[in-house]
Amino acid sequence: MIRFLPLGGADEVGASCFYLNIDGTGILLDSGIHPRKTGKESLPKFELIENEPLDFLFISHAHQDHIGALPFLIKKFPHVKIYTTKQTLEVAKLTLHNTVRITNEQMTGTSDQILYDHDDIDLILRSITEVEYQKSIEICGLRHSSNDVIAVTFYDAGHILGSASILIEYQNRRIFYTGDIKLSSQMLMDGAVLPDKPVDVLITESTYAATESEEIGTVKTEGEKLIKEANRIIHTCGSVLIPVFSLGKMQEILMFLHNKMRSGKLSETEIFTGGISRKIAHLYDTNRFLVNRKYDSIKLSEIEQFKFRYCKSRLLQKAFLYCACIKRYDAGEYYVEQTDEILAAS
């Protein structure tokens, strides 16, 4: 018998975490945190499986809403075996360490109380097993009640570096969990690779499912709008702030701007980048021949960029501080919070 129970990520975007019980083998698909909630509210409802078997966790990709709750899951279920791709593991090494302090503070309301530390993260990361795309592994939980094993295969989801969709095959049934998936190619990442046989059960994201496709816009038309606006602003000596996620979107936009400048469609200008996104861009470079990445002859790190702190313009420095303080993007609007740093710079 196969049972399915969402612990998070159903009827909402965030805290993706789905439980499968396949004849006594307990499987979790992702262990994410909810980006718009804080404290325990941001975690998946792990308590729903306290009396269930849990043997394996498969992580689709390294965005926080799919991996951020991993340290809390391991506190509760230390024996669980974790699998993900080599690239997701490399990115997670950066991002999970990067969020230790923030997550602890959000969970406890104080910087004194530590729920997990960098040593805990190192231990978790060392216990993760890497899997290759399209190479099946066979699994079987401690309380598995049949002689048939479960086959699990990762497929490139085309979303960000290392992202995967996960196919689970058992007794001639095929369950396909897409994770975040992109079927068409982006500037850097090629589109998703899908299994060549039909699936019986599809577990998929539906972020834009209820949105009319005309409202979303295409990459081409949105790109053209961005270039038009950027040229207008550059010609009036202004600065263009582009707040993007450090994992995935930053690298895509950087390559987009580089290509547009090279082709003469975007006026020559300095590009400033910062934070963890530069380290992640380095991983996009070192893995460029191992994944379905376009422009693999160009290293992102070789595109001329300046770090925020090298910027001499006081006005621009102030703008960057605003950029760093953008808290969230919601329904087409950016919410900006002022901080003491901004006030001091003004």
Ligand SMILES: [Zn+2]
């Ligand atoms: Zn994602």
